[in-house]
Amino acid sequence: MTTLTADPLLEAVHGEIIRPADPAYDEARRVYNAIHDRHPAVIVRAADTADAIAAVTFARDNDLLLAVRGGSHAVAGYGTCDDGLVLDLGRMRGVRVDPERRTARVEGGATWADFNHATHAYGLATTGGVISTTGVAGLTLGGGMGVLSRRCGLSCDNLLSADVVTADGRALTVDEEHHPDLFWALRGGGGNFGVVTSFEFRLHPVADILGGPTVYPLDGDVIRRWRELIAEAPEELNALLVLALGPVVPFLPERWHGRPVCVVLTCWTGPSEHDDRIRAQLDSLGPVLGQYVDRMPYPVINTLFDEDLPPGLYHYWKGNFSRELSDGAIDVHLTYGETIPSMESDTAIFPIDGACHRFGPEDTAFAYRDAAFSTAFGPSYRDAADTEHNKAWCRAYDTALRPHTEEAGYVNFMDTDDQHRVRASYRQNYDRLRAIKRRYDPGNLFRLNHNIAP
Structure with missing residues (x-):
């Protein structure tokens, strides 16, 4: 891109324009997932909607690849590109x-x-x-x-x-x-x-909630009891099931650090007088190895894993929808749960019943309203040299789980090599x-x- 062709953009944008020769370029081009190390021709840090209009118009008129970046978390790296224009909305946070x-x-x-x-x-x-x-x-x-x-x-x-x-x-x-x-x-x-x-x-x-993680051994009975709990739970109770390696946290004994475990992340938005009942239900799922479940402001539960997944890690994900969590699927999860490749990796199973089912499959573009669970499995890791090993583990897991799931999965859990699944996803x-x-x-x-x- 020459200075001459960039002049219309410079004149039209109220925010910041960053090009490869600028000191801020390397910082500005980075995205959350370090596996996507790309070099755009120009980055527009928009200050307002007018800047977004200018960037879209410039990219279209100059036949430039356009990447739109919001929070920068897209695991597939769609918030950046090589040789194109990145429209970064990160300054628009009101x-x-x-x-x-x-x-x-x-x-x-x-x-x-x-x-x-x-x-x-x-x-x-x-x-x-x-x-x-x-x-x-x-x-x-x-x-x-x-x-x-x-x-x-x-x-x-x-x-x-x-x-x-x-x-x-x-x-x-x-x-x-x-x-x-x-x-x-x-x-x-x-x-x-x-x-x-x-x-x-x-x-x-929603103000204060009862929430936090409870850690159990990696065990099929724990998963089956969790499955029963979700099937019978009121909508005010959500509990994600996570397969991971035991985190290094004060509430988990050291002997379980780095060992395969089940984690149930609870969020109870019902009355506090029922907190003890929720705690008892969690205790009944299996042997509790460690627990941090307490009353907290709702925003806190969305920060509990921030330090474990900071910007700059490498990520590769897959995902599937399922109408049930079958015993066959549980067997697959147990097999791959035993070989989770890093401390930052996990498999998360999200219940998507309850209020999610008040909409029909054609009421919004989100098509899988008959699914009860959405599974995200994929490694996150710190060393680029581990990429092929982690991708192979994730792809094998995906293949093994396919007989027990729907044809496609949640697009936010899809990676760049899942383009062939887009039609099925919708x-x-x-x-x-x-x-x-x-x-x-x-x-x-x-x-x-x-x-x-x-």
Whole structure:
């Protein structure tokens, strides 16, 4: 890119423009997943929606590959690219809460830490991720699962409206009445349709919760009892099952550090007078090796694993949906749980029943409303030299689990080599999404994602 061709962008952007010769370039090009070490031609750190319009227009007019970055957490690395333009929304992190309407308007670069901080002041929340540094945008556009899913639904279920910059440079506000086709597609269809510069969410009365991890031996009986607990639990109780190596934490005896374990991450949003009953149910799942379950402000539960998964690790993930957690699937989880390749790696099984099932499979772009569980399995590790070993473990795990799952999985758990699974991931909604893509992005400008080609 020459200085001359960059001049229109320099004149149009109020935020910051960073190019390869600039001192801030190496820091600005980094993303959460270190496996994606890419070198864009230019990075636009947008200050507002006008900057997003300018960047989209410039990329389109100059036939540049366009990567849109919100929180930068995309495991597939879609927030960066080689030789193209990165539109970084990380400076746009404002949150405005309306406590009377129980809504919040949040900008496209905000993280769930930003969102939870603002809404908790009013005793309100909506479904976010399990790591506080995750971006609101990417999680929501893919669907959005977290510890509030069984009570509040997916993040996309709570989306009321959005401000979107489309491929032709228009800034649209979309909701059920205005551009309803685009609004439908944004709720689970990923980053295929434009740059979302702000989201409006429905909020729920959630202030303090009973939550935290309980650690058990890696054992099939523990998993089966957890399966029964979830099947009978009220929507106010969510409990993720995680297979991992015993963490180095004060509440877990040292002899279990680094050994295969089951971890149940509990979030009880019901009345505190039932806390003892919830604790008793956790104790009944199996031998408790260690536990940190207590009353805490809701935002705290989304920070418990932040230190274990900082920016700069290497990640490679896969995911599957399933209507049940069969005994055959449990056997596969036990086999691969015994060989988890690093302390940072885990397999997480998210219950997605309860409030998630109040929507039908065609009510939003998120198609698997008949699934009861969403599984994410994939290694996270510190040394690039371990990449091939970790990928091989993950792919073998994926293959072994396929007979016990649906054809596809949650797009936010998919990696770059899962493009062939996109149609299956959207199932009956794929053709409708493709038509909407053709309407709003016929040139496929927004193709750095799990792409729905027009």
